[in-house]
Amino acid sequence: MESAGAGDVDFRAVLIPVISRADAHELAKVQTACRMWREADVLVQGRWMQLLLRDFLQDWGGASRYRALAQPQCQRCNRLFWAQRRGAFRRCPCVAWRDARPSLTIVSLNLERCADGSFCEWSGFSAARAATTALFQVQFRSVPELSDAALETADLVFLHTTSAKRALSAAEQATLSRFCSRGGTAVLNCFSAWTVNGGWGKELVKFLGIFPEPSAKFGAGYATKLSTAKGLEDLCLAGPWGAPHAYQSWSSILRAMRSEAVLSNDEARCFINLGETNFNAWLPLESGDAIPVCTSGLQESPLSRKTPLWFPKVNGAGQAFLCSNLHWLADPQAWHGGMIRSEGNVILWLNICAARHLRAELSDLGEALHGALHTAAAVELSPAGWCARGFDIADAIGGKCCRQDIDGGFYGFLIPPRSFSLNGVPHELDSCSVSACLFSLKTFRTLSDDPVEAMSELLQMGLLSPEWRPDLPFLGPTSPILVDMVRVNGPRDDPPIFYHRFFHDHAEVVPQALWEYSHYISQSSSFAAALAARRSGGAPCEQREAALEVAMADTTALPWLAQRWVLTGNSRLDTFVNIGARDGVHEDPLHPLLSNPADVRFALAVEMDLEFCEQHARNLPHVELLCMRATKATVPDIVARLPEWLRGQKRPAADLSSLPRLDVLKVDLDGADCDLAALFLWKVLAKFVVMEVCDAVPPPLRFNLHDDERLVWPPKAPWGCSLSYQVQLMKQFDLQLVWYGAGNAIFAHRLAAHLLGLPSPLDEVDCYAKSVLMTMWPSGRTLRRWFYEDNLNDTFIEVRAALTKRLGNLPFTLEM
Known part of the structure; x- marks a missing residue:
């Protein structure tokens, strides 16, 4: 496609009619041929996303076609249908299906036949069964022997026959092979340090070309990374499957799995096991039928391996996971100590459980994608x-x-x-x-x-x-x-x-x-009940008075409060302290009150950036300026610059009946804001306090980043202090929340709030629920879980771990 030159017909007039009717193939041609791709790309993105939204997201009946778009081949949506966690992409086959648990049937031999080899009955696998139940509509079924009838409805068969009274018969071995031929998943353990039945696990894995070494040495424990080799995307990088809200039933492991702030990518991909034994895997490794699951540093050869293998295409249709010891999947109290509590182990297990679903529902990608987009392109827009x-x-x-x-x-x-x-x-x-x-x-x-x-x-x-x-x-x-x-x-x-x-x-x-x-x-009823239980009992946070003036940001809210203060019969606000003043103009709520020198009796600004200091001096020359870093150690220097008539009134007293003399204190440091504000207010009270809020930690949790010499700028989110921490802090100074929105809060002294005629103190939980939030971290999905979905005690533990990881060795407080 030739692009329009200067003076020619506008390219949009040409491209819009073309792209609005394009199918996927034609969109790709536009991308490669159009010389004005920077501009055309915006149009093509719009058309592409419209196709996806209309025919897949809005048409829930087309779920199978929609899931197909989760494949990595779909570059046009930039993996929109994947969930990114812990720094790596985790396969999420369908946005629509994240709210559903796929069905799963697991079959194993029963306890009487194979003792501790019965996954469905032995108590040593109870934690693994619980994890499976959290993410799948699962049915566990134990059988005395394998048969086609017993495995007819199975998705996964789990076999461990070391302690079995008898090894698998030839008929059972043939049944296992046919099960994989029908697309089933097999988890097979070929432990061979000892055996009850003389089989050494050979009968389980012979059809895969694996030969265990009888009386092999019981291997030492180790931890190693899961591989990211081709063919392991769904196993080691994916998932886990299931709805985020369904993870609640699996305690700390699932809480870590779903939280990008708790679990690092290295931890998520770490496999831990103990007691593995040698087996010969030369045939499947040489043919490419098997892929090593671990990037182990152990000295292994195809003729003598210990670590697990993944068979992605057994008999052309099924899949199998082979290991030589099941300590990785067992409970901590089982055997010599199971390791299912390892995050990497449980993620690996859940992805093995999902393997058959991925193969069945993402097959024939090309046909599904072509048919879906053809349908979408047939509608004129x-x-x-x-x-x-x-x-x-x-x-x-x-x-x-x-x-x-x-x-x-x-x-x-x-x-x-x-x-x-x-x-x-x-x-x-x-x-x-x-x-x-x-x-x-x-x-x-x-x-x-x-x-x-x-x-x-x-x-x-x-x-x-x-x-x-x-x-x-x-x-x-x-x-x-x-x-x-x-x-x-x-x-x-x-x-x-x-x-x-x-x-x-x-x-x-x-x-x-x-x-x-x-x-x-x-789940609106349960979510609403959780929010109601967390409210503090303050005034509802409609903020109707501010709504009449559309005071949606602190830059408009503070001038509105100043005007309302005068209209209610009070003297004009004219004394100010601005800690974190920047240039004094850009996005500063004090600027409208400071811009006219005649309206200012005293104003002090504190700013550490020299360039901002120079700009502030030019913008507001009538404002006293301290060019230094504001810390707890320098607060006395700040207070010393105030005139004596402002410094005379210190911490609140029970009989205080007069208003504080300082009109407005604003603190916006992107650092230890609450530490600085508290120390200043203990020395000098204020009628109004304007604070930046850390929206990253929802109420009723109280977070505060403390002053420390290791704090650097620009900081890494989160910084400052949360809304609930500020509310609790300001109570000791008789200050009440009177306005909140978009990451900022304004507190008024109790007497000032009464004179303003505003509802106060506002309920911080209600404010957080009704206001626009603004935070650089974490994501909205995480915030919703923390605010009203998850148990508050569990949330506290997860938030504390997330903050520890984000802030490293910086000191902070988290309270509940």
Whole structure:
């Protein structure tokens, strides 16, 4: 395709009609042939995602075709349908199916036949069975002998015959081979240090070309990484399968498996075992039928191996996992000590359980993909149908059109129904659907549905320039917050259902938001009960007074409070301390109150960055300036710069009836904010305190990063202190929460709050649920689990571990 030159017809006018009708093959041709690919890519991304959304995400009946798109061959969606955890991609075959547990039937010989070799009955495998139950609709069935009838409905057969009264017969061996030929999965143990029946495990593995060494030495314990070789993607890099909310029943291991902040990639891929014995695997290794599962440093040869092997295509259809000892799967109290509590071991086991599902449901990829996209391309779409509501504007900005839920932060509502409306009417489960809230949908600035008008609006707001490119960073307005409405039901359905999408790099993309919505609806009663139990009993957080002035950010909220203060008969606020002032202008809530020198009786700014200090001096020359790092050690220096009439009033007393003399203290250091604020307030009180909030730790958990010489800037999230920590801290200074939103909070002295006539103190749990959150870490999925899905005690343990990993040796407090 030749691109239009300067003065020719605009390329969009040519490409939009072409791309809006393109199928997958034609999209690929556009990508490789168009010389103006940077611009065309935005359009193609929009069309591609529209095909996926309409025919797969919205058509739940097409789940098998939708799952096929999880294959790594699908490069156009940049692995949108994978879950990224612990720094590596983990296969998630279907976004829609994450909320369901696949069925699974496991068959083993019974306890009477093979004693501790019975996976389904022996107590030493109870933990492994519990893990399986957490992620699968599983049926465990034990049988006295193998037969075609016994294995007819089985997905996985588990065999360990060391202690069996008799070895497998020839008929049973033939049954096992036929089972794999039908696509079944076999887990086989060929331990050969000793045997009860004289079989040495040979009869289990002979059909795979494996020959155990009789009376082999009981091997030492070891830990090694699982391999990432071709053919092991589903086994060592994938999963685990299942719904995130279903992990709750498997205690600490599943909690670690689902948390990118707890479990490192190395830990997730670590295999631990004990007591392995030698076997000859020359034939299957030479032919390529077997793949070593471990990247072991042990001295092994094909003629004498100990570590596990994976057979991805047994008899052309099935799969088998072979090991020479089952300590890796046994309970800690079993044998010489089982190792199922190792995260890598349990992940490996669950992926083995999922192997048959992956093979059955992801087979014939080419036919499924072609048929699905052919159907999608047959429907005509107008440019407005996929361009403005697709990914051309909101999601292309910031380069996140195909982003998934990764460890990259969150901007938006944690309660999913809050982001959806029925033709503009808030969802019935939105807590602000009846009464107006500060963060009701109507208070946002909504972009036009028309792509031309939308681009024009962005240009007029100064958010885009004529030279804008999709790979440039984007910072949307904070007050009012900018959204657009994405229709998520069919074009012929009435009334339309809209997802209100935020313009921000950390906002959730449409498929992710739809999954979160479906997940929440399915368990809304239990989630709502969890939130109700965590509330502190403060005032409801509608913030209606702020809503009337659309005070959605601290930059508009503080000036609104200052104006309301005067209108209620009080003297103008005119004394300020700004710790973390930057240039004094950009995104600083104090700037509107400091800009006119005549309105300022005293103001002090503290900033450590020399360049910002120089800019601040030019921008606000009437403000006293301290160019130094604010720490607990330098707080006395800051206080010393205040005039005596401000310093005279210190910590609160029970009989304090007069208001604090300092009007406003603002602290925004991206560091030990609460430590500095507390030390300052013990020396000098303030009527109002403006704080940046660490939204990464939800209430009622109280997190605070402490002052330390090892703190560096720019910091690694999280920093500062959480909302609940701030609420608890400010109580000792008689300060109450009167405003909260988008990662900032404003506290007012009890007497000042009364004079303002505002509801206070606001309930921090209710505020967190109703307000827009802004955090650089963790993801929205993780925050939702922490806030209202998981048990609070379990959440506390997981958050503490996540913070320890993120912050390293930096000191912090976490309380509950």
